[in-house]
Amino acid sequence: MPADIATQFAVERLLARYVASIDEDRLEEWPNHFAETCRYQIISAENYEQGLPIGVFFADSRGMLRDRVSALRQANVYEPQRYRHLVSSTLILDEADGLVTAQSNYMVVRIMHDGATALFSTGRYLDRISLGGREPLFVEKLVVFDSRRIDTLLAMPL
Amino acid sequence: MRNTLDLAWPREGLTRVPYPLYSRADVYDEERRRIFLGPVWSFLCLEAELANPGDYRASFVGDVPVVVARDLDGSLHAFENRCAHRGALLCFKRGGHGREISCVYHNWTYDLRGNLTGVTFQRGINRKGGMPPDFDRAAHALRRLRVESLAGIVFGTFDEATPPVEAYLGPEITQRIRRVMRKPVKVLGYNSQILPNNWKIYVENNKDSYHASLLHAFFTTFRVNRLSQEGGIIVDDSGGHHVSYSKRATDKPSAEYDSADLRAKREDYRLADPSILAGTDEFGDGITLQILTVFPAFVVQQIQNSLAVRQIVPRGVGETELLWTYLGYADDDAAMLTIRQKQSNLVGPGGYISMEDGAVGGFIQRALPGAEDDASIVQMGGNGVGSQDTRATETAVRGFWQVYRRHMGI
Ligand code: FES
Ligand SMILES: [Fe+2]
Numbered sequence: 133m134p135a136d137i138a139t140q141f142a143v144e145r146l147l148a149r150y151v152a153s154i155d156e157d158r159l160e161e162w163p164n165h166f167a168e169t170c171r172y173q174i175i176s177a178e179n180y181e182q183g184l185p186i187g188v189f190f191a192d193s194r195g196m197l198r199d200r201v202s203a204l205r206q207a208n209v210y211e212p213q214r215y216r217h218l219v220s221s222t223l224i225l226d227e228a229d230g231l232v233t234a235q236s237n238y239m240v241v242r243i244m245h246d247g248a249t250a251l252f253s254t255g256r257y258l259d260r261i262s263l264g265g266r267e268p269l270f271v272e273k274l275v276v277f278d279s280r281r282i283d284t285l286l287a288m289p290l
Numbered sequence: 291m292r293n294t295l296d297l298a299w300p301r302e303g304l305t306r307v308p309y310p311l312y313s314r315a316d317v318y319d320e321e322r323r324r325i326f327l328g329p330v331w332s333f334l335c336l337e338a339e340l341a342n343p344g345d346y347r348a349s350f351v352g353d354v355p356v357v358v359a360r361d362l363d364g365s366l367h368a369f370e371n372r373c374a375h376r377g378a379l380l381c382f383k384r385g386g387h388g389r390e391i392s393c394v395y396h397n398w399t400y401d402l403r404g405n406l407t408g409v410t411f412q413r414g415i416n417r418k419g420g421m422p423p424d425f426d427r428a429a430h431a432l433r434r435l436r437v438e439s440l441a442g443i444v445f446g447t448f449d450e451a452t453p454p455v456e457a458y459l460g461p462e463i464t465q466r467i468r469r470v471m472r473k474p475v476k477v478l479g480y481n482s483q484i485l486p487n488n489w490k491i492y493v494e495n496n497k498d499s500y501h502a503s504l505l506h507a508f509f510t511t512f513r514v515n516r517l518s519q520e521g522g523i524i525v526d527d528s529g530g531h532h533v534s535y536s537k538r539a540t541d542k543p544s545a546e547y548d549s550a551d552l553r554a555k556r557e558d559y560r561l562a563d564p565s566i567l568a569g570t571d572e573f574g575d576g577i578t579l580q581i582l583t584v585f586p587a588f589v590v591q592q593i594q595n596s597l598a599v600r601q602i603v604p605r606g607v608g609e610t611e612l613l614w615t616y617l618g619y620a621d622d623d624a625a626m627l628t629i630r631q632k633q634s635n636l637v638g639p640g641g642y643i644s645m646e647d648g649a650v651g652g653f654i655q656r657a658l659p660g661a662e663d664d665a666s667i668v669q670m671g672g673n674g675v676g677s678q679d680t681r682a683t684e685t686a687v688r689g690f691w692q693v694y695r696r697h698m699g700i
Pocket of ligand 1: 373374375376377378393394395396397398
């Protein structure tokens with residue numbers, strides 16, 4: 133396989149596994165797609181474009197991602213809900229020394245326990261992915277959502 | 291004021307709140323007229339958001355659109371965001387910068403104090419058309435608000451009779467605002483959260499210190515906040531404003547806590563990365579939580595090192611937009627910024643200790659059908675309004691309704 137196609141394939145497969153762990157309610161596996169030291173942030177396009185540092189979720193370690201999951205499972209109160217992610221248009225922007233910079237579009241539909249279904253979030257994934265280890269891992273994942281408005285609450289990761 | 295609403299308050303007084311107040315469209319409209327356009331101070335923006343002369347921003351007083359501006363001489367002004375001509379929004383974006391604001395529809399122009407400075411083609415074209423000769427631009431300035439800044443927070447009021455901000459708030463609330471705004475701030479981020487409930491339900495939620503350690507399990511588990519911690523509630527003399535505060539790690543053993551079967555009590559829960567709670571006592575007073583409300587619809591928050599203001603914007607009788615503005619100080623270093631970023635996980639639309647507040651208001655709103663003749667119970671901590679040295683009380687909620695009733699004449 134040509135190198136650029138291999139990279140494209142590796143990135144898209146990581147993204148597919150990543151969203152499946154969320155959509156299929158295997159949240160405990162979600163942090164496994166990140167390096168031990170990593171950066172994960174959900175932030176509005178408005179904040180991101182102005183260079184403002186605070187968004188909705190912020191983590192700089194895999195431990196913080198695990199804490200997000202255990203809080204959801206054990207502490208936080210929110211109505212049962214599922215997401216359905218659609219990820220597309222993945223572009224490899226850069227690749228050097230086993231580190232890939234990639235960008236994708238995402239769309240998340242939220243399905244509430246009573247059946248209410250709505251477009252919940254759209255935006256971009258801005259990813260830096262390490263291909264050096266046994267499995268590709270996110271070193272950085274910025275979820276830049278398009279609309280500044282969040283309906284009711286954002287409990288599960290995007 | 292006369293009661294025009296045909297709504298009888300229960301004879302128990304402030305310990306009962308009639309449910310129709312959250313669902314009736316006529317109540318919502320009266321609230322705009324009597325409260326938001328009346329003798330109250332509303333949050334408009336931060337001075338830090340109008341750093342330079344010529345800066346202006348769109349904001350809201352209740353759901354009334356306004357513009358707040360820093361004029362070329364540095365003074366602050368606010369006026370309705372509605373063109374005097376045909377009523378179009380003047381500033382339909384978040385804000386802008388310039389010597390004047392012009393309406394996109396027919397290009398009427400206004401200065402940064404809301405005066406009508408230009409009517410395009412006022413004299414017509416080739417002596418045809420145009421406005422009548424007696425049309426007086428000076429008579430068509432935009433409706434102005436009085437503006438006052440307190441420690442970098444810009445407040446506005448439509449009413450000439452509203453007392454000055456510090457008198458409106460009283461000394462204790464003023465001092466607690468100054469405590470958070472103790473030096474120049476900078477904005478670290480914004481979020482907008484659409485709450486599926488009447489605006490007053492979210493205001494009450496902020497004044498309800500009783501729920502904090504019961505609904506929010508994250509709080510309790512990590513002892514960020516338990517009602518047995520040292521703390522209390524300050525309610526100003528009017529009743530409309532409040533501060534709830536507590537100190538972490540001052541937990542006294544409490545038989546009630548140990549015996550109560552609380553969903554929110556999970557002693558076994560530990561963080562994999564506790565750095566999220568590793569803050570600093572930057573105020574030097576040991577207070578790790580201070581929630582402050584200003585009547586009618588404004589919140590100043592300090593939760594450890596997470597600082598924010600929250601503007602509550604009604605969006606119809608059953609919907610509310612909650613605008614979060616996260617703050618740091620202008621002289622924060624990189625380490626402090628990281629602390630604030632980590633602790634931002636505690637609050638906001640996805641906050642460990644605030645996401646439930648986005649949901650619980652909807653639970654009340656969705657249960658309203660059938661409650662037309664019923665009222666909720668607000669009796670924790672007695673029947674009165676006033677400061678208490680416990681947070682197992684609903685005193686600040688009663689205070690809100692005391693002021694609300696006075697404005698609404700019910
Ligand atoms: S509506 Fe503004 S100029 Fe006509
Ligand atoms: Fe709460």
